[in-house]
Amino acid sequence: MRELAFALVLVQCIMSVALHADAAEYTLGIFGNANMDSIIDEQDVSYVRGIIDGTNPVTELADATCDGRIDEGDIEQIQRIINESENYLIIKTFTIYDKAKIIRVPMPVSKIVILNLASAEAIRCVNAEELVTGVGTSVVEGTNKEFFGELSSRPTVGKWSEPDVESIIRLRPDVVIADLRFPNTELLEDKLNSSGIVVVRMGFTYPDYFQSEMMTLGYMLNRKSEAEDLIDFVYRYVDLIEGRVASVPADERPRVYPIYSPSDFWKTGSNGSIVDMLCGLAGGRNIAHELKGGTGGMYPAVDPEWVIKEDPEIIFTWSSPGGYTVSNDTEMRNVWNSIVKSPELSQVSAVKNKRVYLLTTDVTSRPRWFVGLAYLAKWFYPENFKDLDPEEIHKEYLERYQNVRYQGVFVYPK
Incomplete structure (x- = not known):
């Protein structure tokens, strides 16, 4: 029965994360957040042990390794996330028009490309500008150049909605942070898959999802305290x-x-x-x-x-x-x-x-x-x-x- 219940949960992995506007009640969209709160901590370890023992129900994000099983491997991954020694994170990003995407992000993230203005502003919110190796042209154009200052001196990789994929590949980032809608997957993910560059889509705009997105960014870039402060x-x-x-x-x-x-x-x-x-x-x-x-x-x-x-x-x-x-x-x-x-x-x-x-x-x-x-x-x-x-x-x-x-x-x- 436990395997059946877990299989049903895996089906939900393509559905949107149920988040809340209340600051005290939102779900961090990272696998390993077994108790579905806003942080990954020892309570998640305890919760997974309860699942293994049959005393806790399976939750959507309990499978920290996303391997289809709830076992000691998930506890080990959760401990690595807590200790900031994980070599990957599996995150669930929301989209406006499509189903949620499950993304495996290599850790630690040391180089990123940001395509749009909202992402550039979010990166500055968590003091991670030094990780940015390339930006979309909107960051350096017109009045945005003055606002974004040092970020506008980074190499450009084309328009946020029509990026130059070859320019991105030359910069060899670990992660590209892109808008929720544009460019479409055929113009970005499909062209970057073979290069090993991960695309993470974030909006940083929608109240219903803002907290989870900012906190996920904090986990990805090792800026959790900065994200919490914001x-x-x-x-x-x-x-x-x-x-x-x-x-x-x-x-x-x-x-x-x-x-x-x-x-x-x-x-x-x-x-x-x-x-x-x-x-x-x-x-x-x-x-x-x-x-x-x-x-x-x-x-x-x-x-x-x-x-x-x-x-x-x-x-x-x-x-x-x-x-x-x-x-x-x-x-x-x-x-x-x-x-x-x-x-x-x-x-x-x-x-x-x-x-x-x-x-x-x-x-x-x-x-x-x-x-x-x-x-x-x-x-x-x-x-x-x-x-x-x-x-x-x-x-x-x-x-x-x-x-x-x-x-x-x-x-x-x-």
Whole structure:
């Protein structure tokens, strides 16, 4: 029976990790985390002994070696992870549109290539810049060059969504950290398999998975304490916001219309998208939550008449102009004016009451997503969050975890 139960668990290895937004309750997606909590420690050794003895049920991550058996070999691997002497980690990464991927990462990791901006920012959060041997071109382009400083001096390996595989192979990294969706596996994993280079896909953007991803990165790069410190900092504010909005009845929460981009007022984000997650965490009701369409079914197009009928109380965009090197709010103010002067949107309550807000992707679609969350919570419930200062939170994050001084324009109006 134990073998049958374990076989069923192995089938689950292709399913998504069940993670939680609560800081105290998330599952670290590394095999060996037998008791399915947020750390690998002696409790996991005890739990596996219980499985072997028949007193504990088999869990999804109990097979630390992923060899199809629960035995002393798993206990040995867990002990090696605890002692930081393991020669591999088997991790489970989530994806947005596909089933979870099981990846075997050689340890220790001494050289990495990072393809996208979110990964570059995450690497700096755990003080692992010295391991980076190559970057995607977005890290060195435009305003990102100033923000990323030393990282932008690394050799480039092509666009984050269309990397130059030959350039990656020449750098001989142990691991490539790539975006969840792009490039597709045919353009990356399939071409790197024969070279022994492992691809790990991480988003560092989605609240539901952020803690597990950051902690997994900490284990991979031997930066566990740094990852824990960041998670504690982030969830100090996430938990505060969730705690205060939890008592607001669903029918009293503001109705919100998220706009995907200033260039398209009629594209939005629905269930599963980062904007929908942020809206919900901040205590809003996304009027597009149940809609389907667009990339992954999460970014539907809507009719202006539908928005007018739904009559949102708040409108915000999450990819407005602005950023670290922007010195004034002129562009954002122009976008704001274009929204409030739109013939269709001017008919809804959000515009009539001037509850229209803009954010950049810097604070919504990277490890700084919690800064965007803080702004949304304050805009949704100004009376409930008088003591919350999103700008100060952002400033501390940049100075403490990115080692850059605070500057730029990220929201409008403040």
